[in-house]
Amino acid sequence: MNFETRNPANGELLEAFDMLTNEQLEQKLSVAEQAADAWSCSVYTDRSALLHAIAQQLTNNRQTLAETISLEMGKLLPEALGEVDKCAGACSFYADNAEQMLQDDLIETPARRSLVTYQPLGIIFAIMPWNFPLWQVFRCLVPALMAGNGLLLKHAPNVPRCAKAIEKLIRDAGAPEGLVTDLTISVEQAGLVIADHRVHGVAFTGSEMAGRQIAALAGQNLKKVVLELGGSDSFIVLDDADLNKAMDVAMRARFGNAGQICIASKRFLVVPSRIQEFTELMVSRVNDLKHGDPFSADTTLAPMSRLDIRDKVHQQVMASISEGARALTGCKPIDGAGYFYEPSVLDNVKLGMTAFNEEIFGPVAAIVAVRDEADAIAQANATRFGLGASIWTEDLEKGEAILRQIDVGCGFVNAQVASDVRMPFGGVKASGIGRELGISGIREFCNAKSLWVA
Structure with missing residues (x-):
């Protein structure tokens, strides 16, 4: 061996x-x-x-x-x-x-x-x-x-x-x-x-x-x-979010390193007033990603690290679709050499579905519609994981107050969840x-x- x-x-x-x-x-x-x-x-x-x-x-x-x-x-x-x-x-x-x-x-x-x-x-x-x-x-x-x-x-x-x-x-x-x-x-x-x-x-x-x-x-x-x-970090978008700034971070937070990050944003919880615009913008940005040689300056989507990891991601995506999630783009392995997976967006993701309940360790964004701020908090907490969360709002005081109610080890207002040598890093629950x-x-x-x- x-x-x-x-x-x-x-x-x-x-x-x-x-x-x-x-x-x-x-x-x-x-x-x-x-x-x-x-x-x-x-x-x-x-x-x-x-x-x-x-x-x-x-x-x-x-x-x-x-x-x-x-x-x-x-x-x-x-x-x-x-x-x-x-x-x-x-x-x-x-x-x-x-x-x-x-x-x-x-x-x-x-x-x-x-x-x-x-x-x-x-x-x-x-x-x-x-x-x-x-x-x-x-x-x-x-x-x-x-x-x-x-x-x-x-x-x-x-x-x-x-x-x-x-x-x-x-x-x-x-x-x-x-x-x-x-x-x-x-x-x-x-x-x-x-x-x-x-x-x-x-x-x-x-x-x-x-x-x-x-x-x-x-x-x-x-x-x-x-x-x-593991983690199933929530990325919460409120009514007053700067959507362009949020999307710039969302793309890095979900598709960087081919989505193979424990603190990657995996569930995108969006209020009714912003969900259509957010979804359309994400699909457009995802479709612009280009897979290829990690050494090439033109490549914006890395391969997955191993074949078995790619296979598991695809199984989770297919399970989510069978449970009622909608595939908006991607959602399949890329043919040819290497372990590439199409950058993917699922919407209509709900509690109980694989994309909500499990950690998908790959380039797959799950969009979750929430009714309001209280529902966003409830859905963010409706997971056995508790690593990180980010919230997007122009009301910084409200953003901090909401993060205090989410069961995670690290919370960020208008920023990507990340480790910093000056701050403790870790999670709660599973x-x-x-x-x-x-x-x-x-x-x-x-x-x-x-x-x-x-």
Whole structure:
């Protein structure tokens, strides 16, 4: 059994990588333990210096890394370049701010001195997805390193080149051997790593089903876990929305990365006064998208990352149509080489339909008619997911008030749902447990130790 990397634009096999044997895995765990133990005693100036060096490596290798992303999972090259830049920015931000984020919290008590100090947990096992093969890793890795932890990485099996590029880049920046370790291992071996006494926390980004399994394993072994799972984000358009601005964002939020984004807007909830105009404008803009080589400047729609993912999206679209949704454009695979799917718009989507109830991880927009603002809130919440939501209105106070009533981890007024290193990121309900980024994120994999001096 091995990991294979294929070019999603044409389906060609690029390279295969052998799995680690259990003996090789044990050796890597042993080296990782030694590296993490030493790193936990490091001072912030050393950690910061390493993160600045990693940022420089990302900048120096920007083009090569972006091309690896595009070749391996199909992302448009400009989007891949932006992903590399975001990783470099995260390194610089935490290098400059982590020490302040992890300062002791002084607490007033009857004691002479009482405080909470934030200390490293040890080795964090990161199980990461393919859709942002650098950013998802760095979103976990950077705060973990600045908190004094080590990291083991099990990346998605279709992006092994990205995984190995990350490990090499960090070693080239001067990191000790074993501080960040790529593990080319099976699902069964991942279970052994979670259970291993040398591993102290688990970070997972991926599907709801896999997240539930990983959370169960982590719970059985009493390991701290952070999960960032699926989403069915609502994009709410009110009467006074700036429709052109909203549509510019809607196109990026649904069709960027071929729709393969957990925080992509998937359900477009539109009030009666704007729904016809919104629908017509979206169909027109979608029909202008052009699929093709991710390296070409003319391409505006990327391929999907794998054939099985495209097949699942098509099954979900067909199920939705059979349930009463209307296909306004697209809604079928594109013939020829590669894993392309026509950019698609469904309307007449209602609660209970597949396009409403499930996460469609592909370039498919589901338009949902709502009666009014109260119905928009109710329909936004009528899902087991709770990752993000955006609302479009000129009344900013009302927009914020509505977002406070929607059960999500992050809400945006007149902006695309996105992660920002300064803000906590994560979901509620079936969209996850815990937070990444911001002060909340860097403290997730710390021991919040209470000290009381009588």
